[in-house]
Amino acid sequence: MVFDLGFDFGTSGARAIAIDRSGTIVAGAQTPLSAQTPEGWRDALFFLLEQIPIAVRSQVRAVAIDGTSSTCLACDRAGTTIAPPILYNDRRAAAILDRLRAIAPPNHLTISASSSLAKLLWACDSGYFAQNTPLYFLHQADWIAFLLHGQLAIGDYHNALKLGYDPETLCYPDWLLDAVPGTIQLPETVAPGTKIAKIRKKIGDRFRLPPDCAIVAGTTDSIAAFLASPARQPGEAVTSLGSTLVLKLLSRTRIDDARFGIYSHRFGDLWLAGGASNAGGAVLRQFFGDRQLTELSERIDPNRASPLDYYPLLEPGERFPVNDPELAPRLAPRPESDVEFLHGLLESLARIEARGYQCLQTSGATPLARVYSAGGGAQNPTWSAIRRRCLGVEVVTSPQTEAAYGTALLAASGAGS
Ligand code: ADP
Numbered sequence: 001m002v003f004d005l006g007f008d009f010g011t012s013g014a015r016a017i018a019i020d021r022s023g024t025i026v027a028g029a030q031t032p033l034s035a036q037t038p039e040g041w042r043d044a045l046f047f048l049l050e051q052i053p054i055a056v057r058s059q060v061r062a063v064a065i066d067g068t069s070s071t072c073l074a075c076d077r078a079g080t081t082i083a084p085p086i087l088y089n090d091r092r093a094a095a096i097l098d099r100l101r102a103i104a105p106p107n108h109l110t111i112s113a114s115s116s117l118a119k120l121l122w123a124c125d126s127g128y129f130a131q132n133t134p135l136y137f138l139h140q141a142d143w144i145a146f147l148l149h150g151q152l153a154i155g156d157y158h159n160a161l162k163l164g165y166d167p168e169t170l171c172y173p174d175w176l177l178d179a180v181p182g183t184i185q186l187p188e189t190v191a192p193g194t195k196i197a198k199i200r201k202k203i204g205d206r207f208r209l210p211p212d213c214a215i216v217a218g219t220t221d222s223i224a225a226f227l228a229s230p231a232r233q234p235g236e237a238v239t240s241l242g243s244t245l246v247l248k249l250l251s252r253t254r255i256d257d258a259r260f261g262i263y264s265h266r267f268g269d270l271w272l273a274g275g276a277s278n279a280g281g282a283v284l285r286q287f288f289g290d291r292q293l294t295e296l297s298e299r300i301d302p303n304r305a306s307p308l309d310y311y312p313l314l315e316p317g318e319r320f321p322v323n324d325p326e327l328a329p330r331l332a333p334r335p336e337s338d339v340e341f342l343h344g345l346l347e348s349l350a351r352i353e354a355r356g357y358q359c360l361q362t363s364g365a366t367p368l369a370r371v372y373s374a375g376g377g378a379q380n381p382t383w384s385a386i387r388r389r390c391l392g393v394e395v396v397t398s399p400q401t402e403a404a405y406g407t408a409l410l411a412a413s414g415a416g417s
Contacts, residue, residue, distance in 0.1 A: 003056050004415055006407030007048065007065045009033070009041060009140055010221050011088065016048040017404040018056050019412065025405065027056045038073065038081045041144050049207045057207060062214045062415030063148060064193070066224035066407045067141030070162045072116045074123065074135045074184070079146055082135065083128055086119045093118035096125055103179050107258035109162065110176075116163040117176065124181050136185045139163075141218040149197040149215035155187030156194075156217040158265050165189050167266035168254065191266075192219040193414040216414030218407060222246070223265060225374060226272065227406030229398040234270055235369030238398065239353055239387075241377025244280035247320075247356045249273050251365035261319045262363055273365045275320035279352050281377050283312035283331075284345060293342070293380065300343045302385035308335070308344025311352070321352065321359040346383045350390040357391065370394045374401040 003026060008015045010033075018027040029051030031044050049057065073085035086092075094113035100121065104110055110117040120137055123129040136152050139159035146152060157167050163186065164176040172186060180186065190196070198204075199213040219227070222240075226248050229238045233250065240246040254264040254271040264271040284293060311318075313329035335341050357368045370393055377383055378397045388395045400406075 001059055002061045002415075003059050004408050004412040005052065005060045005063045006224070006404045006409070006411055007045065007063070007144070008221055008224055008402065008404035008407055009044070009065065009067045009144060010403065011068055014041070014044040014048060015402065015404040016052060017402060017408045018052055018060065019405070019408045021412070023409065023412075027052045028404070036071070036085065036087055038085065038143065041140065042147055045144055045147060046207075054208055057209055060209050060213050062195075062216050062411040063199070064216045064407045064411035064414065065141045065145045065218040066221050066403055067139055067144060067159065067218065069159065069220035069222060070114055070116045070119070071140040072119055072138065073140070073143060074129045074137050075143065075152070076133065076135065077152065079143070079152055081143075082130065083123070085140065086123065088114060090114070090119065092126075093122035096122045099125075103175050104164070105175070108164070109256065109258060109263045110164045111258075114162075116159075120163070120184070121179065124184065129184075132183065134183050134185060136187075138187055141220070142187050145196065145215055145218055148199055148203055150200045151197050153185055153187045154196050154217065155189050156192040156219055157189050158192050158219040158223050160187060160189045161263070161265055167264075190217045192217050192223075193410045195414050214415055216411055219410060221403050222248075223272065224403035224406035224410070225401060227409055228400040228402055229372040229374065231370075231372050233369070234366040236372070237357065237368055237370070238372045238374055240375040241281055241373060241383070242375035243282040245277040245349065245353055245356065247275050247277075247353065247360065249357065249360050249365050249368060251360075253364050253366065255360065255363040255365050257363050259323045260321065260359060260363075262360065273360050273363075275356055275360060277320050277352055277356060278314070278318050279312050279349060281375070282314055283329075284342075284377075286314070287345075288338075288342065290376070296339050296342045297346070297380050297382040299339045300346070300382050300386075302382050302389065305389070306340070306343040306347035308333075308340070308347065310344055310348040312345055312348055321356040346380075346386050347390070350383070350387045353387060354390045368393055370396065372396050372398040374398050
């Protein structure tokens, strides 16, 4: 027997999942991340490894890691971090956006306070990274994988997208290289799933992993969640029905439209186009508990369109599929019946989802053929039926939605290569 192991480092916790060659889960573990620090990530990695039974661990042929997109750090030649990591939601880089606008192509996706490139330039300019010694700039997943394979600095082109890496030409553009100080080494970037190196002997011995266990290049947490679904063909998509609605559609063409926050990741020979609405399940939770959601949903007739037209936002502002920073939440009129009200909310969210896929297609993406659902709302069959009617395509609940499962599949694809 051989197994492949995936790790997911999300915003609140870390998980590991081991699968066999048929993709069946054979072991798993999770832990909250008490601190988003390199030490916290390392402790979580080692803790999770220890939770995987030795019978599985000792037969692992490949490991991959996903990290939170645009959480990044700098380290020295030994891999020791020289300052606290800059987390995905850190906005300090807003201070250098004018400079970035002057050097990056118009509407480039790095022109955002949360992009890794903005964070890097801000850290260099502000003295957050001392610049007189050579430094390696890495994403969270790159650094955690380094703990296992010992190579600096290697990353994958999913994490590197927000650093400005060009997924079409597979290199860092000149405008970017000109802007980064010469003392900073950017990650050498490979395709997710590429074998990087065998596990370090010290780590292999300590955790009883086989000496030829391969560490393969990882991905971001949200792409790992997409990988967990069966979607692999152009036109197949995953909608994440969590606190917000997140759409990802496999397309033959690359589409980017900064106005709507749409951008595409390279996905083998295809492109993974995505957009994220601020509307979503968080608004449902404002009115109903999860149990109430289930009970009321059972009383909705999904074949009948609700006449109620809402825009369920927690606060004003929307980017996709409508770009309007002032867009106000619309949650009135509220009918007396909670069943009618929830029907209106679910119907309105389904219309936003349909409009989202329309927006991706208008931008040039491959037409939608099938949608896999993930997130808390995916368990609601009434909502799935409403969505099927509004989207006009098959809607299927994804059998696996854990990012760590997608990362384990990525490890398996690398092991087989
Ligand atoms: P996130 O990770 O984005 O916080 P989850 O994927 O855990 O979100 O999903 C949580 C959301 O799922 C909540 O906002 C809740 O409103 C929604 N949810 C939970 N159960 C149901 C249900 N039966 N029908 C519709 N939505 C649901």
